[in-house]
Amino acid sequence: MTEIYLVRHGEAEGNLYRRCQGWYDSLLTKKAVEKQLPEIRKRFSDIKLDAVYSSDIYRAYSTVLPIAQEHGLEVIPEKGFRELYMGDWEDRTWGELPRLYPREMDAWENRPWEVRLPGGETYEAAGSRFWEALLRVANKHDGQTVLIGTHGSVMRATLAKALYGTLKAMKNIEWCDNTGVCLLRFDNGALSVVFYNCNKHLDEESSTFFRQRWWRKSAQSADSNFWFRPADLKTDREKILLYRREFLESTSGVNYKPDTEKFFGECAKLQSLCPRTLQFAMLHERELGLLQLDAESLKRESCGLIKTYIIDKEAREKGFSVQLMGEAISVFRNAGMKFLGADISEKKHEAVHFLEKDGFMPTEARAGRIIMKKSIEVNNPAKVKKHK
Numbered sequence: 001m002t003e004i005y006l007v008r009h010g011e012a013e014g015n016l017y018r019r020c021q022g023w024y025d026s027l028l029t030k031k032a033v034e035k036q037l038p039e040i041r042k043r044f045s046d047i048k049l050d051a052v053y054s055s056d057i058y059r060a061y062s063t064v065l066p067i068a069q070e071h072g073l074e075v076i077p078e079k080g081f082r083e084l085y086m087g088d089w090e091d092r093t094w095g096e097l098p099r100l101y102p103r104e105m106d107a108w109e110n111r112p113w114e115v116r117l118p119g120g121e122t123y124e125a126a127g128s129r130f131w132e133a134l135l136r137v138a139n140k141h142d143g144q145t146v147l148i149g150t151h152g153s154v155m156r157a158t159l160a161k162a163l164y165g166t167l168k169a170m171k172n173i174e175w176c177d178n179t180g181v182c183l184l185r186f187d188n189g190a191l192s193v194v195f196y197n198c199n200k201h202l203d204e205e206s207s208t209f210f211r212q213r214w215w216r217k218s219a220q221s222a223d224s225n226f227w228f229r230p231a232d233l234k235t236d237r238e239k240i241l242l243y244r245r246e247f248l249e250s251t252s253g254v255n256y257k258p259d260t261e262k263f264f265g266e267c268a269k270l271q272s273l274c275p276r277t278l279q280f281a282m283l284h285e286r287e288l289g290l291l292q293l294d295a296e297s298l299k300r301e302s303c304g305l306i307k308t309y310i311i312d313k314e315a316r317e318k319g320f321s322v323q324l325m326g327e328a329i330s331v332f333r334n335a336g337m338k339f340l341g342a343d344i345s346e347k348k349h350e351a352v353h354f355l356e357k358d359g360f361m362p363t364e365a366r367a368g369r370i371i372m373k374k375s376i377e378v379n380n381p382a383k384v385k386k387h388k
Helices: 013-017 030-043 058-070 102-110 123-140 152-164 167-172 237-252 260-273 322-334 349-357
Strands: 002-008 051-054 075-077 145-150 181-187 190-198 227-230 278-283 286-294 303-311 339-345 361-366 369-375
Touching: 002 058, 002 123, 002 152, 013 322, 030 058, 051 058, 058 075, 058 145, 123 145, 123 152, 123 167, 152 167, 152 181, 152 190, 237 260, 237 286, 237 303, 237 339, 260 278, 260 286, 278 322, 286 322, 303 322, 322 339, 339 349, 349 369
Parallel strands: 002 145, 051 075, 051 145, 303 339
Antiparallel strands: 002 181, 181 190, 227 278, 278 286, 286 303, 339 369, 361 369
């Protein structure tokens, strides 16, 4: 008898910031590193493991690495355990996808076994490569216990096939929480599912799903997902100034008296380099916030700077503001930056605390202000390691 544990990766940027990420390599969040990874390592501390495999995507590999290290094992990267490849959807926001791909998004939510992502994989193709890799591991480790780090969509497809024999049964399989566990058992060629989607090792504070609604069958996933619209410096002028004023007064505690022409001149220069440096956060057709980015000021330090980061109070209270952070990371990572930075008044403790929760650290203090930075670089050891 062979037992194989499937472990979904810890909370990653895509989960927190509500972005579509399949093969796109993103980092784990602070919650994952500080809470979920220690708990999943503890859960497996008393289980004898003979081998640890993982998708070679960073978020999965880095989730199971501490477990392997505790058992004196190496993580064996295996491309077959990768997530569904999202093609043209990669790193887009979940709020943007229904606007660009309404037909495909409808199939994704209601008939996922039918969906063919533009430039990406079908569930049939992803499920087949996952199943082939799973059988290889099961045959190689006959009579042993193996742990595999992997991803939500391919786990769901595998469970549908294992439990019901068809991908159409995916509608019966709920999504798995981050670091959720499934146990498969191979005995004389027969496969059984012992349990699945188990997150008993997580408390409410550690769970990703406890604070999110999208995965519940009764929830409308698009209701809280933003998309981002590049600002028009002519028609959006007054809205931009209102958001900019509110941001500076809330983060600096000073009355905003802008040199309007200078400000819009700087915006125009930055937008000419990248249209995404000044954008409205949109919920359906309504502006709910403004994100202004500067890729030039700290370029020598490989750091992109947040200039304006503001969201309407009603959305802020619902926890939506992190989606602006996801957009900032996407812009600067695509530009090759290694760090994301923010310039905050040291007196504005709420703003400092918000950034600290997202992994920012103070790096420099000057004239009553704090420069805070966080790393956004993904150094994935699995992709430089020889695949076996």
